[in-house]
Amino acid sequence: MADFYLTPITATVLFVVAVISGYRYRRVWKTEGPAWQAWLYGSIAAGALLSLGFLPLKGG
Template sequence: MPDVVLSPWLATVLFVLACLAGHRYRRVWKEEGPRWQLWVFGLTAALCLLIVGLVPLTTN
């Protein structure tokens, strides 16, 4: 399996995307919005944080 690594700028973009999706998730949850939006924003935030947390960064 080839080495999978994230560049620092991509990790930053994913982290910011996770923060924005988490914020939107909380807003939809508080407003009791459509359930499908909870799934979309929740899964987006979770996936981004898992990628940033589990895939190593390059050290160049």
């Protein structure tokens, strides 16, 4: 399990992906778009945030 960690760059990329996916999820939800898009963007955002929350950050 010691091999699973995030570097600051990957954590930043994951955070940006989570923000963009969350924005897209909200946009699809507000316009009552296709349910598969809401599931897709929501799952990507959730996966990114769970990774940020539970994987340790390894410094430089």
